[in-house]
Structure formats: structure tokens, C-alpha cells
Amino acid sequence: MGADRAGPTEGTLAVEPVKVALLGCGVVGTEVARLLTTQSGELASRVGAPLELVGIAVRRLGRDRDLPVDPSLFTTDAEELVTRADVVVEVIGGIEPARSLVLRAFAHGASVVTANKALLAADGPTLYEAAAENGVDLYYEASVAGAIPLLRPLKESLAGDRVTRVLGIVNGTTNYVLDQMDTTGMGFAEAVEQAQALGYAEADPTADVEGFDAAAKAAILASLAFHTRVSLDDVHREGITEVSAADVRAAQLQGCVVKLLAICERGVDAAGDETVSVRVHPAMLPRAHQLAGVRGAFNAVYVEAESAGQLMFYGPGAGGQPTASAVMGDVVAVARHKVVGGRGPGESAYAQLAVQPxxxxxxxxxxxxxxxxxxxxxxxxxxxxxxxxxxxxxxxxxxxxxxxxxxxxxxxxxxxxxxxxxxxxxxxxxxxxxxxxxxxxxxxxxxxxx
Amino acid sequence: MGADRAGPTEGTLAVEPVKVALLGCGVVGTEVARLLTTQSGELASRVGAPLELVGIAVRRLGRDRDLPVDPSLFTTDAEELVTRADVVVEVIGGIEPARSLVLRAFAHGASVVTANKALLAADGPTLYEAAAENGVDLYYEASVAGAIPLLRPLKESLAGDRVTRVLGIVNGTTNYVLDQMDTTGMGFAEAVEQAQALGYAEADPTADVEGFDAAAKAAILASLAFHTRVSLDDVHREGITEVSAADVRAAQLQGCVVKLLAICERGVDAAGDETVSVRVHPAMLPRAHQLAGVRGAFNAVYVEAESAGQLMFYGPGAGGQPTASAVMGDVVAVARHKVVGGRGPGESAYAQLAVQPxxxxxxxxxxxxxxxxxxxxxxxxxxxxxxxxxxxxxxxxxxxxxxxxxxxxxxxxxxxxxxxxxxxxxxxxxxxxxxxxxxxxxxxxxxxxx
Structure with missing residues (x-):
């Protein structure tokens, strides 16, 4: 395996491995551990140094895990684990203990990669500030739209442009349900049952069908798109439980399809000041719209920017492998910063826009x-x-x-x-x-x- | 305008402006100059320091340019201009003098942002190595697919994944021509004339219709996707001049549409070694394929990766404003590196894959x-x-x-x-x-x- 040719300031001389700790070993964590192990050669070439998996924090030891890693890497002591890592991958989910562990990792100088949309939407600024204070990275591409490269494009590729609108199908479960209702004419309850049977919906589908998951993602998207702070509480949220077969038929008669959309738009208030509108609700969308053709459990996000015009990003929005792809892209980026120095762009919230009621x-x-x-x-x-x-x-x-x-x-x-x-x-x-x-x-x- | 909240290591204390030199003031250059001037407040917040336009190199002075910039910024001495910039934006196009000016900028410690696909496809490695030797950045998002964030996702978001195939509509002119042939039944010559009348095709459409433009982009995409060197000479190229109305009709009878595709795929040679196939040619594509619905002069690129699955990126592939959006995203990134330190990922060509005949x-x-x-x-x-x-x-x-x-x-x-x-x-x-x-x-x- 040749060394990265990125130049004299990086790569070739850095033989110290970058230590990676994994918090959580569910569907995504398992896949991350597998990629760290099986793709180690390629990853080392891309980072400029080997990535060393130093531990995997789990709730209980002794489970059979189908992973090609040293069993001694598993530990139940996540608090200790984060203190001996350069990069911490948090895929536990939920607010606690994820939040405390991430803050502890920062305090010990580790960068963090997370897929935790709920945590970011609930308490992002605390984390962004802690990362900045400690001069480390917090990356979270996997938190929105799974494998689709979306946050990095919004944050970096469009950093010289002015985003005016983001319109996204960011929840695969509800898109599957609405797509089934559209193609078969079935009602909401029946479509949810089918989604559950196929593994697209959880036994308790509340977080998806009530729009909580999409709302957390909308808050993250709006913050990045408009350089302002938007939390989950700022997001107007309506789920799809009230969408009836009659609504879907009515949409069809209008040449439309019903989708659950996460919408982030610039607006203006009565005083003429700029605002942002951030909302999640079902809506009719003309069938000719790029997003209307997004079928099944796929995700897609449509972005309008003043110079770029209309862009769309499409791909799998969930699943262990796709989510792990996004996590690993972030791991390579923050590990590379550990090797060659520098930090990715931190929170950009200078605009301080009011949220439109x-x-x-x-x-x-x-x-x-x-x-x-x-x-x-x-x-x-x-x-x-x-x-x-x-x-x-x-x-x-x-x-x-x-x-x-x-x-x-x-x-x-x-x-x-x-x-x-x-x-x-x-x-x-x-x-x-x-x-x-x-x-x-x-x-x-x-x-x-x- | 508030300061970027990215943290104590960046932004708030850096008041030294980042000096930006613009080479070329055509359609894209004009738009870049306009954005640097009109969006200066937002850009400063995102970079962590003001961007100062220190000069615009043009072939001839004295033309009326509808730009809100100090006329004394215009100069015909590009060689001198690049020596006093931190960031050089090259939008002249073509091989020389662009190549010499970029190398000269590197030698003087400037980072370079370019939209020059021809130069990169012809002589990329010389430039990548010169950038690395001088510890500066070479960014070129605008060189492929205009405003669509594509190179950064390939290079960074998918850095932890393994890309297996890239299938792209990366030339808007030929897509417009083929789309017209598909929807109206007209022949190639007539469709080209119409594209010329509407400004979608140049008076001499050779670079587009013979596939040269798409081939340069394919070389860049393959290099990034597969971490290997691919030059324009490695790309098998066929244009659309031989595509007849009968071919388009035949495709329709098969439920297909004819598109000019840039294709980058992994392969295996007779000895079992990994190879890459990089080619540009017209092809039939099933109408159900994501790329089949890309109409008019739009671009779209479909990417398959082992973990991520199937992704698609869609948007305007050309034009002054969209291209300037991509250029400015790169300008913010490399200017930020000047302020806070660090460098973006350089060339990654460790894989050294053979090109499949x-x-x-x-x-x-x-x-x-x-x-x-x-x-x-x-x-x-x-x-x-x-x-x-x-x-x-x-x-x-x-x-x-x-x-x-x-x-x-x-x-x-x-x-x-x-x-x-x-x-x-x-x-x-x-x-x-x-x-x-x-x-x-x-x-x-x-x-x-x-």
C-alpha cells in the first residue's frame, strides 16, 4: 500500500496511528467497526496514518457479535474509553449518556463523529462551543439523510453562496408509507403495518410518523443553510397520521403527490427583518417536481441557492451500511486533521436570524x-x-x-x-x-x- | 455583522484580510468579482477574515465592465498579480498561460481555486505535486458539473467508502441536444442549430459534441473516485455526432433514452488485478434510471459506493452564476485555511490502478x-x-x-x-x-x- 501523495507536510512521515474509539455497536456501529478493520489499508492511505480501533463501548459484554475484531476491545466503560482516543465515534443515539460522553471526549482533546440528530437538534450549540473551546472537530454528516453527502456540501461547497430554501424528504419510513398509499390506494394504518412488516418502520413508529425525526433533521439543515441557530423547539412539526387515502386521491387529481417535507426557507417579518421558517409537515408536491419521484424509503434533499440555482441530492437515507459510509467519511476528515493539523469549519451562526412563527x-x-x-x-x-x-x-x-x-x-x-x-x-x-x-x-x- | 462563532482558534482575532487575485474576467470571473464585492460581509463571517480583491487580470484594459469594483484593480500583468495574493482564482481556461500562472502562484505561497477542467485533465499531477510541495491548496470544484457539489463529496464525504462506479451527464450542451432529439424527433444537426440559437452550444460546438469536455471531466472524476491517476489520454471518447434520429427512436422502442455518459468503473484485468475503465460515449439508458429524467442543459452524476449504495447529485452544470457558486465555495475553504492553518486533502493517488483498454x-x-x-x-x-x-x-x-x-x-x-x-x-x-x-x-x- 503506497503512502498518500498529498505532499511533504502530511502522510508519509506520520506513522503514529490515530486512535479511534467506538461508542455503540448496533447496526451502524457494527458496520463502522467492520470498515475500520477490513478497509484499514485504504483508510490509512487516505488519512496519512493508520486508524487504530482502541475500543468499542457496549452496554453488555458477552454478546455474540459477528465482527472480525479482537474481543478484548469491547468494554462497558465508555467514560474511560473516550479518554484514550483521538477520535470518538458516537453511535449510541439519544441524549444521555451520549451528550456527556461527547463533552468528555472534547475535554480530553478528542474529535467526535456522531450520527445523533436528536442530540444535535436538542443541544447542538453546547456541543459546538465545547468542540471550539477544545480546538477539536465535531462532524455529523450521518445525522441527516444517511449516506447522502449533504451537510458537507451545505457547509463547505455552498459556503460562498446564499442558500434560500431547503426542501427535503429526510425520513425514509414516512416516504415509504406515503409512497405505498400513493401507488396502492391503501390507508395510513395499513401502509404503516406493511412498513413494519418489511422493517421500514419500528414497532413504535411515533418518532417517524409524527415527524419528530424529520424535525430534528430540519433544525440541523436550517442551522447550516442559514448560518443561524435553530433548535428542535423552533421547528413547526406535523406528522402524517392525519393523511388519509382521500387526501392522497385528492392530490392525484391535482397532479400532485403527498410527501412529508422538511422545509427551511428564508422569510421577512413585519419589520422587514430577515427570518427563517423551519417546518415539517405533509404537503402536496407537483409530480413534475424533482422530489416527487423519490420512491420507497429513499431520501432526497432539494436546495435552492442564489448563485447555484436548484440542486438535488439523492440516496439511501438510513440503514447500517449507508450511515456507516457517512460516519467513515467524517472519521477520515477528522483523523486527517489530527495528522496534518487544522480543524474543519466549526459552527457558523453569525446570522442570528429570528425564527418565523x-x-x-x-x-x-x-x-x-x-x-x-x-x-x-x-x-x-x-x-x-x-x-x-x-x-x-x-x-x-x-x-x-x-x-x-x-x-x-x-x-x-x-x-x-x-x-x-x-x-x-x-x-x-x-x-x-x-x-x-x-x-x-x-x-x-x-x-x-x- | 457578528464574527464567526467557530471558536477561539479562529476568526475573531484575525483581522488581516486574505488577499484574493482574480485571473480572467469573463462570464464566471465577472460573477466571482461581483460576489466578492457584494457578499463581503457574509464571506468575512464564514472565512474568519475579510476577503480583499487585490486585482483582476484581463487581456485588455479599458473595456466597459458592469462591475462594482475599483477600476484600478484591473491589470494586464497577471504574472505580477499572482505574487501578491494569498488566494488566486484562475478562470482564464485553456492550458497556457493558466498553467504557468498557477505554478507561479504556488511558488509564491498562494493557494489556487480553478474551474479549468482542460488543464487538470491534461496536466493535473504537475499541479497537485506543486501545490503539495508548497504546502498550499489547489481546489477545483467548478471544473466538473458547475454548481453541483460533487468533487468535495467524492473526495471527502466518501473518503471512508469505496466508490465502484460513477455515471454522469456532465455536459449540458449535449444533454440539451439529445433531449431535443428525444422529445421532438428532430435530427442531430437541427438540434445543434437550436442549441446554438439558444446559447446552449458554441458557434464551434466541437469540444462539446465530440465529447472532449466530458472526457476531461471523466478523467477528473475517475482520479478522485478511485484514488488513482487518470489523464485525458486514458479516457476512451466518442461524441454524439453519429447519433441519429433513428437511434433515438430505437432507444424509445426499448423504453430507453440516449444520453452522453461519462462512465468511470472499477474492473479487473486478465491477471485478476484491479483496473479502472474511464470512457465517454452515447449510451441507451432505461427511462426508469435516475439519470434518464435529466432534461435540457442540466447535469447529474450518479455514484455507486459499496457502503453508501446509490447516490445522485443534480443541478445546473454550467453558466456564470452556478460556476461562480462552486468557485466561491472553494475560495472560502482555502481562505479559511490561510486564516486558521491546515490544508485540504491533496491528491490521493495511492491506488495506482491500470486503465482498462x-x-x-x-x-x-x-x-x-x-x-x-x-x-x-x-x-x-x-x-x-x-x-x-x-x-x-x-x-x-x-x-x-x-x-x-x-x-x-x-x-x-x-x-x-x-x-x-x-x-x-x-x-x-x-x-x-x-x-x-x-x-x-x-x-x-x-x-x-x-
Whole structure:
């Protein structure tokens, strides 16, 4: 194996190995350990020094693990392990003990690579600041969209550009469920059961279907895209549990597909100051949109930037191997910094933008109403929209045959851009109209020109 | 404007500006100068120090340039300019004087950002080594696929993975031409004229339509993907000038689309040693393939890696603004290294893989034959394929009405994977068969499982 040809300042003379500690040995950890072992020659060439796996912290010893590593590397003492590593890979997940271990690693001069979106979205700034204070790296490419190189492009490739919007399908479970509903017409519950049977959804699918997972990722994406701090609490979150087969059919009739989107957009508040809107919710997306064709459990993120224009990144968003690929890319980067010096870009939060309240967020809406089929209904409904300043782009009315002989109809209204508050007030008033049986569905429409 | 919060080791105390010299002020250079000027506050926050534009080298002074910069910054003395910069942005293009100026910049301790694919593909190693010897950076994200963050992901995000294949639409001009032929049925010449009228093709479209531009990009992609040296001479190159309306129709009948692909694949030679195959040629691609839907002048690159799986990167592949976005991302990175120390990863060519001769390259083929319509023709044709060890996947025969009453038919043969040499020998022998009027078209079929 030849040495890295990167030049006299690096590689060829560095024979001291970089010590890597692995915290967690689940699906991702196992794969990371395997790659560290089986690809050691190639990795050494890329880093400029060998990577030495010095320990694997697990909850319990003695489990049969199908890994080609020295069994003595396993330990239950993660606190001790992090003190003797140059690079700590945290793939335990959750807030504690991950948080304390990462901080302890920093304090001992180790750089950290993590896939822990929940921790970053909940308490990122504490970690970013601790990394900076100790002059070490905190890398987390694997925390969003699995194997897809996304955070490094946002943080580094687009560092000379101005990102205006990020629109992402960042949760494979919900994309699988919605895709099944779209292609087969099945309902939400049935699609979730199928996803569970195939291993795409957990026994308790709450974190996915309620949008918590996507919201954590949205917070991370928004922070990077707009150079500002966004935490999980700043993210407006709606899951897909309320998406019905009727909603999916309604989307199809509009030439759209329903996707759970993580949306990060620049906005402006009433005082004219720049804001960011960060939200996760199901939305209709035109079938011609790049993201509409993302099938099954795949992830894709669409980025708009002032100079670059429209970019898209696509790939597997989860799974042991894809996630390990992202972790290992980060391991090579931070290990190389240990060998040749330097540090990757740290947190960039200079912009300090305010987060736009959801009520002020502007988007388009698709409103489906069950109404009486008689003259004057449309005028009355349109009047309510107008009264709240919500401009209508298109209306469709369809007669419905009912058993009792009363004339009923379905009225579909697609609006121009309006604030969430105006739309909510409109819907509330519509529900009180005598001619409206019910507001059968409200879905935001995304993917047009903002 | 707040300071970058990246920590005590960077940013806040560095008030010395980073001096940036711009070589060339064409479409891309103008946009780079504009961004350096109008985005100076944001850029300073991201770099940790202001970027100071110290000069713009142009061929002739006195032209009206619509740029908000001090006119005294323009100079015709590029050789002098590079000696007083920390970062040199080379957007002149071509081999000389770009090459000499880049080497001179390195010798004076400047890092270089370039969009010059021709120079890198022709003489990359000289530049990589000079950068390493001088301990400076050479970044070139803009050289391939314009605004799409692609080289950094390949070089850094996938540094812990093993890339097995890169399949890219990396030339917008030819993609526009082929897309027009596909959607309208027009011929090659007419589509090129239209591309010229719309500014998608140059007056002399040779570099694009003959595949030279894509070949330079393929050499760069293969070098990065496989950690080995690949130069322009190593790339097998075929342009799209021979692609006919009939080829495009034939592809449609197969559920395919014709694309000019840059292909970089791992292979194995007769001795069992690893090789790389790097080639640019038109190929049929199934419409279900991610790349098949890339329309107009857009670029997209599909990457397969062992752990990550299948990734795709999509966006604008050319144009002043998108290219400037990629240039500026690199400028921020190398300027930051000037401020906080460190260097990005240099050339990684440890793998030293041999380049597979095109004759040994394995792919599938679509062969269209004009034949006599009589019994035994298929057997005879199939015999020739078999004789050369080329296995047939599917055959279709279609009768053709001719004026002279003689029965003619079109025979379409799609093969399983075969070497280029075997296919070439097969075609040569087919052309000699009495029952074969002509071999009307041969196109490789890509995008299946290798």
C-alpha cells in the first residue's frame, strides 16, 4: 500500500496511528467497526496514518457479535474509553449518556463523529462551543439523510453562496408509507403495518410518523443553510397520521403527490427583518417536481441557492451500511486533521436570524370541503376566503351522489400564497357555515416558486 | 455583522484580510468579482477574515465592465498579480498561460481555486505535486458539473467508502441536444442549430459534441473516485455526432433514452488485478434510471459506493452564476485555511490502478441490422454473435415495406454483457454477411446492474 501523495507536510512521515474509539455497536456501529478493520489499508492511505480501533463501548459484554475484531476491545466503560482516543465515534443515539460522553471526549482533546440528530437538534450549540473551546472537530454528516453527502456540501461547497430554501424528504419510513398509499390506494394504518412488516418502520413508529425525526433533521439543515441557530423547539412539526387515502386521491387529481417535507426557507417579518421558517409537515408536491419521484424509503434533499440555482441530492437515507459510509467519511476528515493539523469549519451562526412563527409562514393551500349542492355555495365560500385576504387560484366542484337524495358536492379550493394564520381563520369560519358539512381536508401545497 | 462563532482558534482575532487575485474576467470571473464585492460581509463571517480583491487580470484594459469594483484593480500583468495574493482564482481556461500562472502562484505561497477542467485533465499531477510541495491548496470544484457539489463529496464525504462506479451527464450542451432529439424527433444537426440559437452550444460546438469536455471531466472524476491517476489520454471518447434520429427512436422502442455518459468503473484485468475503465460515449439508458429524467442543459452524476449504495447529485452544470457558486465555495475553504492553518486533502493517488483498454471494457449493446426478410436470417445472425462469445438477451424482428418488393426487415439485438472487442468483431463479421444490408446502429446500453 503506497503512502498518500498529498505532499511533504502530511502522510508519509506520520506513522503514529490515530486512535479511534467506538461508542455503540448496533447496526451502524457494527458496520463502522467492520470498515475500520477490513478497509484499514485504504483508510490509512487516505488519512496519512493508520486508524487504530482502541475500543468499542457496549452496554453488555458477552454478546455474540459477528465482527472480525479482537474481543478484548469491547468494554462497558465508555467514560474511560473516550479518554484514550483521538477520535470518538458516537453511535449510541439519544441524549444521555451520549451528550456527556461527547463533552468528555472534547475535554480530553478528542474529535467526535456522531450520527445523533436528536442530540444535535436538542443541544447542538453546547456541543459546538465545547468542540471550539477544545480546538477539536465535531462532524455529523450521518445525522441527516444517511449516506447522502449533504451537510458537507451545505457547509463547505455552498459556503460562498446564499442558500434560500431547503426542501427535503429526510425520513425514509414516512416516504415509504406515503409512497405505498400513493401507488396502492391503501390507508395510513395499513401502509404503516406493511412498513413494519418489511422493517421500514419500528414497532413504535411515533418518532417517524409524527415527524419528530424529520424535525430534528430540519433544525440541523436550517442551522447550516442559514448560518443561524435553530433548535428542535423552533421547528413547526406535523406528522402524517392525519393523511388519509382521500387526501392522497385528492392530490392525484391535482397532479400532485403527498410527501412529508422538511422545509427551511428564508422569510421577512413585519419589520422587514430577515427570518427563517423551519417546518415539517405533509404537503402536496407537483409530480413534475424533482422530489416527487423519490420512491420507497429513499431520501432526497432539494436546495435552492442564489448563485447555484436548484440542486438535488439523492440516496439511501438510513440503514447500517449507508450511515456507516457517512460516519467513515467524517472519521477520515477528522483523523486527517489530527495528522496534518487544522480543524474543519466549526459552527457558523453569525446570522442570528429570528425564527418565523408558523402563523406568519406563507404557503399555498389545498382545501377540500363537503358542501350542499345548491346555487350560491361557491359565492359564499369564496367570500370567506376573500374576507381573510386569502386569494383563490382555482376551484373545482364535483357533485356527489348520496343515499338520502339531498344534493351534496365536494368543493376543492387551491389558494395563492397566504399566511398560516389567515388560512386557519378561513377554515374555522368555513366550518361554521351552514352550507358546509365539513372541511374534509387541508393540505399545504409546496414546490412551486416561492 | 457578528464574527464567526467557530471558536477561539479562529476568526475573531484575525483581522488581516486574505488577499484574493482574480485571473480572467469573463462570464464566471465577472460573477466571482461581483460576489466578492457584494457578499463581503457574509464571506468575512464564514472565512474568519475579510476577503480583499487585490486585482483582476484581463487581456485588455479599458473595456466597459458592469462591475462594482475599483477600476484600478484591473491589470494586464497577471504574472505580477499572482505574487501578491494569498488566494488566486484562475478562470482564464485553456492550458497556457493558466498553467504557468498557477505554478507561479504556488511558488509564491498562494493557494489556487480553478474551474479549468482542460488543464487538470491534461496536466493535473504537475499541479497537485506543486501545490503539495508548497504546502498550499489547489481546489477545483467548478471544473466538473458547475454548481453541483460533487468533487468535495467524492473526495471527502466518501473518503471512508469505496466508490465502484460513477455515471454522469456532465455536459449540458449535449444533454440539451439529445433531449431535443428525444422529445421532438428532430435530427442531430437541427438540434445543434437550436442549441446554438439558444446559447446552449458554441458557434464551434466541437469540444462539446465530440465529447472532449466530458472526457476531461471523466478523467477528473475517475482520479478522485478511485484514488488513482487518470489523464485525458486514458479516457476512451466518442461524441454524439453519429447519433441519429433513428437511434433515438430505437432507444424509445426499448423504453430507453440516449444520453452522453461519462462512465468511470472499477474492473479487473486478465491477471485478476484491479483496473479502472474511464470512457465517454452515447449510451441507451432505461427511462426508469435516475439519470434518464435529466432534461435540457442540466447535469447529474450518479455514484455507486459499496457502503453508501446509490447516490445522485443534480443541478445546473454550467453558466456564470452556478460556476461562480462552486468557485466561491472553494475560495472560502482555502481562505479559511490561510486564516486558521491546515490544508485540504491533496491528491490521493495511492491506488495506482491500470486503465482498462476499451477493447476489454464490458458492457451491453443494442445492435440494429437491416436484413433480408427470409427464413434462416435470425439463425445466421445469432450464429455470428455466438461465435464471438456474445450472448444475446433479446431479439426483435420487424418487417419493412420497400418500394422494390424485396422483403427486408429490421433486426434488433440486445446483448448481455460482452467486451468491446468481441462486439466489434461481431459487427465486422455481420457487415460481411450477404443477408445483412447494413449495421444501421450500434449503441451501448448502460445503467443496468454491472
Amino acid at each position: 408558523m402563523a406568519e409562514t406563507v404557503t399555498r393551500y389545498h382545501v377540500r370541503l363537503d358542501v350542499a349542492d345548491k346555487p350560491g355555495v361557491l359565492a359564499q365560500v369564496a367570500g370567506v376566503f376573500a374576507q381573510h385576504g386569502v386569494s383563490i387560484e382555482a376551484v373545482q366542484q364535483r357533485q356527489v351522489t348520496t343515499g338520502d337524495g339531498a344534493g351534496r358536492a365536494v368543493l376543492v379550493v387551491v389558494t395563492h400564497s397566504a399566511t398560516d394564520a389567515a388560512l386557519a381563520a378561513t377554515v374555522e369560519e368555513l366550518e361554521d357555515l351552514e352550507i358546509v358539512d365539513s372541511v374534509a381536508g387541508v393540505l399545504r401545497v409546496e414546490g412551486g416558486d416561492a | 476499451m477493447a476489454e471494457t464490458v458492457t451491453r449493446y443494442h445492435v440494429r441490422l437491416d436484413v433480408a426478410d427470409k427464413p434462416g436470417v435470425l439463425a445466421q445472425v445469432a450464429g455470428v454473435f455466438a461465435q464471438h462469445g456474445v450472448s444475446i438477451e433479446a431479439v426483435q424482428q420487424r418487417q419493412v415495406t420497400t418500394g422494390d418488393g424485396a422483403g427486408r426487415a429490421v433486426l434488433v439485438v440486445v446483448t448481455h454483457s460482452a467486451t468491446d472487442a468481441a462486439l466489434a468483431a461481431t459487427v465486422e463479421e455481420l457487415e460481411d454477411l450477404e443477408i445483412v444490408d447494413s449495421v444501421a446502429g450500434v449503441l451501448r446500453v448502460e445503467g443496468g446492474d454491472a
